[in-house]
Amino acid sequence: MKRYLYFTLTLGFLILWSSCRKDFEFxxxxxxxxxxxxxxxxxxxxxxxxxxxxxxxxxxxxxxxxxxxxxxxxxxxxxxxxxxxxxxxxxxxxxxxxxxxxxxxxxxxxxxxxxxxxxxxxxxxxxxxxxxxxxxxxxxxxxxxxxxDAIFIYPDRENTTKVIETLTLNIGGELVETNLQGRELLPEELTFTNTKPYVIYGFAAVPPNETLTINAGARLHFHDNSGIIVSNGASLNVNGEFSTDQDLLENEVIFEGDRLEPNFADVPGQWDTIWFLDGSINNTINYATIKNATIALLSDGNPNEATNKLTITNTQIYNSSAFGVLGRNTSIAGENVVINNAGQSSFAGTLGGKYNFTHSTIVNYWNNGFRQFPSVLLNNFILDEDNVATITDLAEANFNNCIIYGNDNPEIILDEIEDDAIVFNFKFTNCLIRFRDNNNNFTGPNYDLEDTNHYEGNTFNEEPNFLDTELNKLIIGDDSAAINKGLSTFATQVPNDILNTNRTTSPDLGAYQHITFPEED
The missing domain is CATH 2.60.40.10 (Immunoglobulins)
Known part of the structure; x- marks a missing residue:
């Protein structure tokens, strides 16, 4: 009875209270x-x-x-x-x-x-x-x-209806229809200038036996699921130049996504890749910034050519959701290359090949989640869906006067399937490397750090003292363990650092000569 009376009184109060409110009087x-x-x-x-x-x-x-x-x-x-x-x-x-x-x-x-x-x-x-x-x-x-304003490259040639075309590629002389959206560039599109930015939808393919030339100061922006494909017999020449303003990078060639808002400035995976197909030749990239891709540079095949399939100089590669540079049984040479923040490896030379990097900073401070691989991964095989391995020669993999570091440990892995008929040649010379194997997980001759056939003059697990890894500022400061550790032989080959500072007198490791950081307030 009391409960019923309480409910009646409460209901009556709510009715009286609601009748006095002015909810609908605006x-x-x-x-x-x-x-x-x-x-x-x-x-x-x-x-x-x-x-x-x-x-x-x-x-x-x-x-x-x-x-x-x-x-x-x-x-x-x-x-x-x-x-x-x-x-x-x-x-x-x-x-x-x-x-x-x-x-x-x-x-x-x-x-x-x-x-x-x-x-x-x-x-x-x-x-x-x-x-x-x-x-x-x-x-x-x-x-x-x-x-x-911009120059737009759509899958359709008329740039009007944006009809999606299926891209057919010439792979090893055979026409292969892919499920990629895009088209081959026209003859009049094979030189990119700095007059206007370029916005690319789908994959822009360099036709067989043609060359895409990208002039200093050009800006390329890629939509989601877009990139560049360099076909059989074709070449890509990126002709950037040193920029006096390191904020504007006025003379560098910049590759990034097509969202210009500040919130997208450092978001990985906004576009796909620059893909050098098996058979593409004489590709060069100089003074470029490549950021926010899935795989910034993907190179396939041609490991035994007299000249390198891909030569990268004075180039920065940041914020790749998978790999900064991925080579698959290919040949890549790099000087003054800086790579940071990749969801897997900053550099991966897989299925063998030929790789040579001098005075490069190859690090990985990825903080967007777990990554499976180290900054530098080398292997000589690929597994098919039945777990059967194809094994090929790692003809050479040389890292000279480099910094190989990151926020994981170790930051190099040499993953070899041994075969008496297959070579696995690599050497780290005068590098600063993060490699500490506290649990003895990495054994065998590839990890014998005293073997001068593979390791010589290196410094392990000392601090590189980067300016700001989160902001991809990888200049080294006064307290860096990389200072004066470079071998002059390699410094003579690459006399100026990526900021055009001469390094021949007292070479530091990596792509940058050290500076004095300003004191914090």
Whole structure:
């Protein structure tokens, strides 16, 4: 009985209380809204590519529930911005309600065609406003977007309908239809300049026996699942030059994704790879920055050519979700190469091949999850789906005056399937290496660090003293164990470091001569 009486009294109180509330009595706004920002910068976008979604928070700090008579874009239906207000999409809205001491989210996007404007000169600053209410109560929030013009390479040749074509590749003289989206570059597309950025959808294939030349200062941006393929008999020549401004990198060739917003600046895996097919020849990359790929550089085949299949110099490779450089029974030479932050290995020479790196910094400070492999992985085999191994020669793998380090241990693995008919040749000379085998997991002649056939003049497990590994700043400081440890023979071969500083007098290990870091406050 008491429980029934309590329920009756409670129900009666709720009915009386609710009848006194003013939940549905909204007063007109009085121009006293507050905003999370007075200007929304949507960062830089390429023409006709949709932006990320940005948000604006609108606050009602008054004691009254209010209704905003109108929320709209100043340019109305012609605006290149799009809004979502309280779950509704559009460009103008009426009677938007906000409870007392509550707030409202507005989401903003844009897609802008730079060709709609007069004399954009490569970039155009597009602006609009969100207007709240009208007359004396009107309040405004500015919208700003910088639009960048570009040269677009779509799978279809007309660049109009964006029809996805299946890419057919010439592999070893045989035409092979792939499941890749993309097309071969046309003759007039085989020189990339620095006039405008290039935005590539799908794979841009260099046709057999042709050369894609990329001039100093060029900028290449790849959409998701996109990249470059260098076909049988074809070549890629990246002709970057030293940049005096190391923030702008005005003369380097830069490869990255097509999202220009700051939040995407260091996100791995935004595009696929630059892939040198078996049969491609005389590929060179000089003064390039390659970042945010899945596999930045993938090279297949041609291990026994008189010249290297791929030569990389003065190049930085960062934030690869799988491998920075992956070689598969191929030949790669590198000087002043810097690789960091890869989901697996920064450098992997697999299925044998021929690899030579001098004065390079090959490290891995991946912090986006667990990685299975070390900074440098060498092996001489591949396993098929039945776990049957194909074994080939590791003809040579030489690392001279290099730094091989990272946030795991050990940072080198020499994974050999022994076969009397197969060679497994490697040598680390005057390198700083992280290799500490506390549990004796790595045994056998490949891990005999006293064997001068494989290891000579190296320094193990001492600190390289990098400036900032998270920001890919791998210059070494005054306290680095790499200082003055370089062999002059190799320094003479590569007399200047990646910043064009002469190293021949007292060579440090890696791609950089050391500097004095500024003291922290």
């Amino acid at each position: 007063s007109p706004s009085t121009g006293s809204l507050q905003f999370s920002k007075d200007t929304v910068y949507l960062d830089t976008v390429f023409t006709n590519i949709g932006s990320s979604t940005y948000n604006l928070k609108v606050y009602n700090n008054s004691d009254d529930d209010i209704s905003i008579p109108s929320v709209k874009l100043a340019q109305g239906e012609t605006s290149n911005y799009r809004l979502n207000v309280d779950g509704m999409a559009g460009k103008s809205f009426e009677n938007i309600e906000i409870l007392s001491k509550d707030s409202l989210y507005i989401f903003i996007e844009s897609t802008i065609d730079i060709n709609n404007f007069t004399n954009p000169n490569g970039t155009y600053l597009y602006t609009d406003q969100i207007e709240f209410d009208a007359g004396t109560n009107q309040q405004k929030v500015e919208l700003v977007t910088l639009v960048q």
